[in-house]
Structures are given as C-alpha cells and as structure tokens.
Amino acid sequence: MSKPVSKPVNKPARKLAAAALLMGAATAHAQKYEGLADTPQMGWNSWNKFACDISEQLIRDTADAMVKNGMRDAGYTYLNIDDCWHGQRDANGNIQADPERFPSGIKALADYVHARGLKLGIYSDAGAKTCGGRPGSRGYEYQDARTYAAWGVDYLKYDWCETKGLNSEGAYTTMRDALRAAGRPILFSICEWGDTKPWDWARDVGHSWRTTGDITACWDCELSHGSWSSFGVLKIMDKTAALRKYAGPGHWNDMDMLEVGNGLTPDEERAHFSIWAMMASPLISGNDLRSMSPTTLKILTNRDVIAINQDKLGVQALRRMAQGDLEMWIKPLADGGWGVLFLNRGERTIDYRHDWQKYPLADDISKHEADLKKKTFRWSELWQGRGGDTSKALDVKLAPHSAMMLRLKAP
Template sequence: MKRLVTTALLMAAATAHAQKFDGLADTPQMGWNSWNKFGCDINEQLIRDTADAMVKNGMRDAGYRYVNIDDCWHGKRDENGNIQPDPQRFPSGIKALADYVHARGLKLGIYSDAGNTTCGHKPASRGREYQDARTYAAWGVDYLKYDWCDTEGLSAKGAYTTMRDALRAAGRPILFSMCEWGDNKPWEWAQDVSHSWRTTGDITACWDCELSHGSWTQFGVLNIMDKTAALRKYAGPGHWNDMDMLEVGNGLTPDEERAHFSIWAMMTSPLISGNDLRSMSAETLKILTNRNVIAVNQDKLGVQALRRIAQGDLEMWIKPLDGGDWAVMFLNRGERTLDYRHDWQKYALADDLSKHEADLKKTRFRWTDLWNGAGGDTAKPLDVKLKPHSVLMLRLKAQG
C-alpha cells in the first residue's frame, strides 16, 4: 500500500509540473488537414496520395510539414480499451501510415475530442486521455487536433490540460492544437497548455458571411479576421491564435484566395491547407507556395498584425518583422474597386504592443509587392488600386 501511495504521489507531482513540448511551434505550424474538403470521406490512400503530392508539388519545400487526418478515422476500442483505426478505411493501421509520411520528410497528425464522442460521433478521449496519448506516441503521431464536441459538464481548461499532461507523459513530442472554437476564451489561459487554439467556430469558403446550423455557426474570411484582430496580444512564438484551416482552393475567387492567404500570414495564424492537393489548379498552388508571403507568416518575431487604418472598406494592416523590416497590407473589404493614395509620411509604422516603430519622415524604406514583385519606396506617396475582395501586400526594408 505504501508503494502505491508513493507512486500515486510521484505521478501527481509529475502531472502538476507537466508542460507542453517546446520548440514545435516557434513559428506558426504549416501543413494540410482533411476536413474542409473531405469531411468523413477519408482513407489511408488519400493520406498517402496527399503526402506524395505535398512533396511533388513543392509544398514541403515551401515549409508545409504536417499531413493531418481529421475526424472519422476511428474504429472501435479493443478489449483493453485501446483505440483502433477503422479497418476498412485504414487497413494498414496508423503506424504504417506514419512511417510512410515520415519517409517523405513529413509529419503525421491525428484528431480526437475532449468529450465522449467526436463531432463525427466516433469514440473520443474523455476519461482515456493517457491511454490515447500513449497510443498516438506508439504510432509515431506528431500532431494532435483536439476538438470540443459532446463535452457537457466539462471544464475546458481542465480537459485540455489533462490531454497536455497525457501527451507529455507519453514522451513523444506532439504538437497540441486546441479546437475549442473560442467558447471559453482559451487565449487567456492556454499559453502553457497548447501550441495553438482556435479563436472562432469553423471557417467556410466565403468572403463575408455567417452560416448558422442551429447550435453552431460557420464564418467567412473577414468574419474570422475581425474576431481575431483584438486577440493579437496573446499570440507569439509557441502559442498562436488559430483562425482555422485555409479555404484556398475550395471555391473562393483568385483575388479572395490571395487576400485570405495574406490575412492569415499577416495575423500569424497556422497555415493549414484544406483543399485537395492532388488536383488543385496551378493558380491555387502558386498562392499556397508563395514563399515571400509565407516568410511573413514564419517571421521569428511572431507579432500578429495591427489594423492601422480603417476607412470604410479600405484597411491598412502593419506587422513588424525581424531585422527591422515591416509587412504592410492594404485590404479592400467591399464590392467596388478602390483608388487610394497613401502618404507614407503621414502614418508612422508604430506598434506600441510589440514596441516596434519606424518614422518614415526620417527613414526611407524600399517596398516590394509580395504578389507581383513590383517595387518602389516610401519617398513618395503610394497609389493603390484595389479590386473588390483583394489585397496589396508589401514588404518594407530600410535603406541604409
């Protein structure tokens, strides 16, 4: 009995000091997730083909690393309570799939839920957190997306902290992505619990809309941007505001796709593509692999952009970058083309939250358009023509 009590106390002490794994999301995570395009219609061949496509099309080399299986991979639990993959959809098992993905220089992600069942009504992890975490580690999983369905009576902070501790106890470094939809203000308490947390309900492929499903709501690109804008002080290396998976390639216009990708990059959201990588257009691939825009997202300062100007449908967002550079984005939210002249010397680049500032009256910056490569400098005003639902995204570098 004394040995049992001692063991229990040691386990309790270890749990009390457990932390998420460091170094897994010093910059926002990048990858792919099955849900937006495929929902529950998934199988191991899709995951293998997606990993192959990510290598072949250059996404891996552009920084995308995680191939994430979302809901509905689950089969039943075995006689010992260990979760098993669906034998029809994943006959080779998750370990073999992880080995396949790892052999291509990529990482495998998986999905579970803090409640009794997942959003797709599959077995979830409530009460089996440590058992499931050990299973994921044994399979070679690198990423866990953890949802919030069927959680009546649960404390969000308690449930997510339990899974964090379980992942730590399992011993394998696994990036922990909370999908709690912002219901319990995770940005206020999850910095030491997870590597990212969702700020809103699910995204949908529209520019500016809300789609109610009764008990839950989906949001368009601008809606998620607006809801996340006020949370910038909570984002930083290792702990990110997650604005949900990207809808690039899922039905937005090309201008909307470029704007969507630019906004997510500026706001340091994880870049998790949600389209079919096996059959996307060359234009969609070009957007997803724009290394200049990706570099803004992956900047090691990790400062979420500030909305500097809001004048009707026109907005200007600024983001300080490592080495004294700045990213600047002009956004047209509206339905008509906007002509705008921006006087650089009238609006200082200043962010009192991150304590970065540049006086353009004293320092000249050279700017580069991150979508078409055009250039100029801040010595003269910038004439901007923005089509509806589009952006101009620039990187500014001080001239010596």
C-alpha cells in the same frame, strides 16, 4: 442489497483509469513540448474538403502530392488526419483505426509520411465522442496519448464536442500532461472554437488555439447551423483582430484551416492567404492537393508571403487604418522591416494614394516603430512583384475582395 458485479471487459479500463490518475498526479506540473511552434505551424488537414470521406490511400496520395508539387519544400510540414479515422476501442480500451478506411493502421501510415520528410497529425476530442460520432478521449487521455506516441504521431488536433460538464482548461491540461507523459514531442492544437477564451489560459497548455467557430469558403458571411455558426474570411479576421497581444512564438491564435482552393475567387484566395500570413495564424491548407489549379498552388507556395507568416518575431498584425472598405494592416518583422497589407473588403474597386508619412508605423504592444519622415524603406509587392520606396506616395488599386501585400525593408 447485493453488490454490483462488474463486467470483465471493464476491469482493464478501470485499472487504466486508476493508472491515469496516478500519472496525472505525477505530471501535475508537466509542460507542453517547447520548440514545436516557434513560428506558426504549416501543413494540411483533411476536414475542409473531405470531412469524413477519408482513407489511408487519400493520406498517402496527399503526402506524395505535397512532395511533388513543392508544398513540403515551401514549409508545409504536417499532414493531419481529421475526424472519422477511428474504429472502436479493443477489450483493453485501446483506440483502433477504422479497419476498412485504414487497413494498414496508423503506424504504417506514419512511417509512409515520415519517409517523405513530412509529419503526421491526428484528431481526437475531449468528450466521450468526437464531432463525427467516433470514440473521443474522455477518460482515456493517457492511454490515447501513449497510443499516438507509439504510432509516431507528431500533431494532435483536440476538439470540443460532447463535453457537457467538462471544464475546458482542465480537460485540455489533462491531455497536455498525457502527451508529455507519453514521451514523444507532439504539437498540441486546441480546438474549442474560442468559446471559453482559451487565449486567457492556454499559453502554457497548447501551441495554438482556435479563436472562432469553423471557417467556411466565403468572403464575409456567417452560416448558422442552429446552436453554432461557421464564418467567412472577414468575420474570422475581425473576431481575431483584438486578440493580437496573446499571440507569439509557441502560442498562436488559430484562425482555422485555409479555404484556398475550395471555391473562393483568385482575388479572394490571395487576400485570404495574405490575411492569415499577416495575422500569424497557422497555415493549414484544406483543399485537395492532388488536383488543385496552378493558380491555387502558386498562392499556397508564395514564399515571400509565407516568410511574413513565419517571421521569427512572431507579432500578429495590427489594423493601422480603416476608411470605409479600405484597410491597412501592419506587422513588424525581425529584420527591422514591416509587412504591410492593403485590403478591399467591399464590392467596388478602390483607387487610393497612400502617403507613408501620414501613417507612421508603430505598434504599442510589440514596441516597434518606424518614422518614415526620417527613414526611407524600400518596398516590394509580394503578389505582383513591383518595387519602390517610401519617399514617394504609393498608388493602390484594389479590385473588390482583394489585397496588396508589401514587405518594407529597413535602410
């Protein structure tokens, strides 16, 4: 039998693969970069609104919009390019940007974004191909990580399509180690849709992990696509509620990008944003920032609600009470106060009088509690601006699919 002859184009790839194995052994005990997500990351992502219809001009325009409309100053730091930015790999296996969509290249785009006080995120996949059919990072993890570092990338969303035969913990750990070896602090966002329970293994691997399949712009629905489903706001909230003990500074339950500005009603948008804030999920907007309504912008830049999400204690909210379509969620805060959310899941207006003393504020996971029989807290309502204290019952009127969000301050 004659010896198989390797094609010359494969030699560099083979050498790089061998080098990657050596680097992998050397970094077997590598750790993710700390300090990049002490509070849930905030930013924008292209997928929800634009899917594969992206370009460098869109990213530049979005960066300019984030500065002009105040989103950057409200805390939105990352500008993330999702799937379909890829061109082909060159003869040495280096990934290239699509020359028609991104003619200036990713490095020039990163420089543009950085000059505006923002950070650039990019997307890849643990499989051979991305969900959009572009080249994935399987077998090229260390090479791609070095490329991203050289380009000045600050964030990597890493997907899970075309991964037959791969172990998720192993695949994501390989990319974590590759990012560490590349030497540039890059926030690592794990996106395997909760299929292999990443909350059990990903705390030391990534900075956040998706808890469900993709979000879609509806209140309480599930849309089947055959082998997978996308979910509305309440479905994702309910699926993530039981995972609260896994969330905390540097390791967050990611409930997917926001659909604020993509077709929900204003009441639904406020409730959606409030839920993500209370649940300590990353706040990654997914709408067109260049043309959103003043109402949508006001929701996304509500600094009081954002402050609940960015609280340094980092506790995911607890569903304290549920009575039919009415729910009460509570979240202890670093200053001794509490975030409180009243939510109407249903189709009818709810009129409710809340007796603060009937529902003590207590969380057995974080070990925070407040006895409202002994202490009176001042409260401020974060959407309408009302105020009061817990010595008196609270009158709650909730339209369908709406929420009331309060911040309680300790005496």
